[in-house]
Amino acid sequence: MKKFFEELKTMQSIEDRIEEIKAQNLPVIIFGAGVAARLVTNQLVAHGLEIFGYAVDEKYYKPNQSYLGRPVFNFEELVAQGKKYIFWLALGPKSGADNSAQQKRFNEFLNDTRIVKYAWLPKVEPVSREFIYENQAAFEETYNLLEDEQSRKTMCAYLKTHVTEDGNNIADVLVPDEYFNELTREHIHGGYVDCGAFDGDTITDFITFTHGNYSKIFAIEPDKQNFAKLKKHILENGYKNVELFNCGVWNKKDVLHFEQRGDMGSNISENGNITVEVDAIDNMVGDCPISLIKMDVEGAELNALKGAIKTMEKFKPVLALSAYHRKEDLITIPQFIKTIYKDCKFYLRKHEFIDLYGLDLYVIPK
Numbered sequence: 001m002k003k004f005f006e007e008l009k010t011m012q013s014i015e016d017r018i019e020e021i022k023a024q025n026l027p028v029i030i031f032g033a034g035v036a037a038r039l040v041t042n043q044l045v046a047h048g049l050e051i052f053g054y055a056v057d058e059k060y061y062k063p064n065q066s067y068l069g070r071p072v073f074n075f076e077e078l079v080a081q082g083k084k085y086i087f088w089l090a091l092g093p094k095s096g097a098d099n100s101a102q103q104k105r106f107n108e109f110l111n112d113t114r115i116v117k118y119a120w121l122p123k124v125e126p127v128s129r130e131f132i133y134e135n136q137a138a139f140e141e142t143y144n145l146l147e148d149e150q151s152r153k154t155m156c157a158y159l160k161t162h163v164t165e166d167g168n169n170i171a172d173v174l175v176p177d178e179y180f181n182e183l184t185r186e187h188i189h190g191g192y193v194d195c196g197a198f199d200g201d202t203i204t205d206f207i208t209f210t211h212g213n214y215s216k217i218f219a220i221e222p223d224k225q226n227f228a229k230l231k232k233h234i235l236e237n238g239y240k241n242v243e244l245f246n247c248g249v250w251n252k253k254d255v256l257h258f259e260q261r262g263d264m265g266s267n268i269s270e271n272g273n274i275t276v277e278v279d280a281i282d283n284m285v286g287d288c289p290i291s292l293i294k295m296d297v298e299g300a301e302l303n304a305l306k307g308a309i310k311t312m313e314k315f316k317p318v319l320a321l322s323a324y325h326r327k328e329d330l331i332t333i334p335q336f337i338k339t340i341y342k343d344c345k346f347y348l349r350k351h352e353f354i355d356l357y358g359l360d361l362y363v364i365p366k
Contacts, residue, residue, distance in 0.1 A: 280307030
């Protein structure tokens with residue numbers, strides 16, 4: 001990781017890019033007109049950039065369309081005009097969809113030589129150059145825990161992308177098959193705990209992956225709208241031995257504030273619009289043998305792990321955990337697990353899409 005810290009000193013930051021863009025004095029067009037475009041708009045405006053409008057591919061274009069009060073243009077028509085614009089990429093993965101076409105378009109944009117282009121990758125919580133340097137020893141400790149070269153390359157690429165906002169760094173380390181893959185294949189033989197079960201999509205993936213050879217599934221989802229979809233999905237597909245929990249995962253039984261959004265971003269938050277019940281995994285699974293715990297719980301991962309200590313100590317399940325919601329996740333999560341699993345292998349993988357979401361830590365007990 002020494003080479004990474006040397007490179008970090010000279011990496012162009014997003015602030016450098018903003019100044020570079022202002023100096024060009026060209027209209028800024030955001031490529032995309034969805035959730036990612038809203039996030040990018042907010043961040044660029046916060047940096048003092050004025051957004052001229054949005055552009056979409058012809059198949060999505062409708063005349064006289066607007067987004068966030070600004071016009072939406074046909075991307076190819078704008079390019080064909082020959083006028084100079086600065087295009088800023090704002091495409092994100094679509095929930096519950098095959099994102100291969102979206103990823104292909106992402107790559108085409110990055111490689112389009114006809115335009116002046118930048119990419120700002122939306123993220124949950126920024127990991128700044130200063131934060132990395134302040135915690136250099138801790139990041140190096142995590143780096144040294146990682147089992148293989150793919151994991152170490154992924155960690156460096158992920159941190160580098162946070163600083164530079166350059167999606168090409170992430171593109172080099174993408175691998176398929178989130179959660180259920182060659183790392184977890186040989187270790188799934190019993191109970192499965194799905195924390196952040198959403199609408200049941202990962203439960204279907206799990207059942208497909210195991211060919212239905214499992215003992216029990218614990219599906220945990222706090223958002224009431226998502227939970228209704230989850231329940232319907234389980235019933236319609238006739239999945240057996242699935243126990244549903246409409247609550248959040250935490251280190252103990254409690255009631256907390258929660259931001260209910262009806263999508264994948266619902267999360268425990270002090271500023272939440274409702275309250276929800278939360279509970280510890282240890283309480284929910286009891287003495288059921290657990291072979292795999294998957295967590296994507298919007299920043300509650302560390303507290304959720306603290307509520308699963310008994311299960312981890314007794315059954316030593318494989319862990320597949322989101323490690324990107326909080327800037328300190330790459331430090332606190334693996335180093336906490338190391339206090340429970342004295343002998344295990346850590347792997348880091350970036351799946352599916354060029355963005356700063358979906359970074360997963362896999363822990364395989366020996």
